[in-house]
Amino acid sequence: MSPENAHKAAAADHPILDLIQNRWSPRAFDANTPVLDSDVHIMLEAARWAPSSNNAQPWRYVYGRRGSAGFDRIRATLKESNVIWAENAGVLAIVAARLTFDDGRLNPHAEYDTGQSVAFLVLQGTALGLWLHQMAGFDAGKAVETLGIPEGFVPLTAVAVGHRTDHLTLPTDRLRERELAPRKRRPIPNIAAEGTWSAALNM
């Protein structure tokens, strides 16, 4: 099916990759269509090949498929406002970063590089026809406890992965409205400047 909200391609001012133009973070996941094991592995393979400072590869993923104990553990870490839609995803994951290099020194790029890996995973998932929605709204302490995340690793985000369905399946008016809202971004002059910093970057 093609949900009504399939029109949310980025209003891009320059010709960018379809994958980037058409990716967005939905909430209306289809509880009846699982995510294939092979697709999970392809996404993780893409996540592996991200660049990182000193090739430290600080990214770590713990995931669970809908119906499994792992999925339920991750679901239980989510804020209630996320549970109400994310529980329909096919896969839930917690993304963590390793904070040090092998020699024990602090890795100042651990979070930045973990973001790069997740971006690769997201675009690979998009290429497979899947949809991903990252969440800051989860209880990191609870994730540490219930998933057994050891010292030296910090959970950064939760991710829902699955197939989209109609926005009308969402449980509240507000969620249904947000699902149809156009995507907005700062114009290029507000994120990039040539030669030196520009006041337009301060906002």
Next chain:
Amino acid sequence: MSPENAHKAAAADHPILDLIQNRWSPRAFDANTPVLDSDVHIMLEAARWAPSSNNAQPWRYVYGRRGSAGFDRIRATLKESNVIWAENAGVLAIVAARLTFDDGRLNPHAEYDTGQSVAFLVLQGTALGLWLHQMAGFDAGKAVETLGIPEGFVPLTAVAVGHRTDHLTLPTDRLRERELAPRKRRPIPNIAAEGTWSAALNM
């Protein structure tokens, strides 16, 4: 031309996007081939559309084209071991993150989300036939000073963008060897676990 080191596609265990499989971070940049203005704008357009926590879009880019004062300012922030190859790139950039939300609260995902934006930029550049190499080795304090980066923003990485050339153009044996070395990554069981944390993730 097709440099000798064009064989560095990732030894991927699963079928991933060509863009991800073939991207790597070269040092042998071709000083004679500039990066088109239009390609810079397309890369920044891709960088705009990354996802971010609360749609805060914390990423900021300052860039300069080879031969410009901006390029020279960024080059002067690089570690000497990077200058010797990165000065041949067509564009140098400093990537910074805004540390707070609009309301002044700390944005705990500023670095992670900036990493996502750069990953989008890197894959878009790759799609345009360009090559990108991120560097942790630069003087962030000097970048703040010479580029006029204000309080509340922190420089995270430098990026070289350009066209590749033969590894033999690199100035040292060590750089020439590294340019031909195969790309290595942790196997999937060392970055991902199903259901709960696994000891294989600790290494």
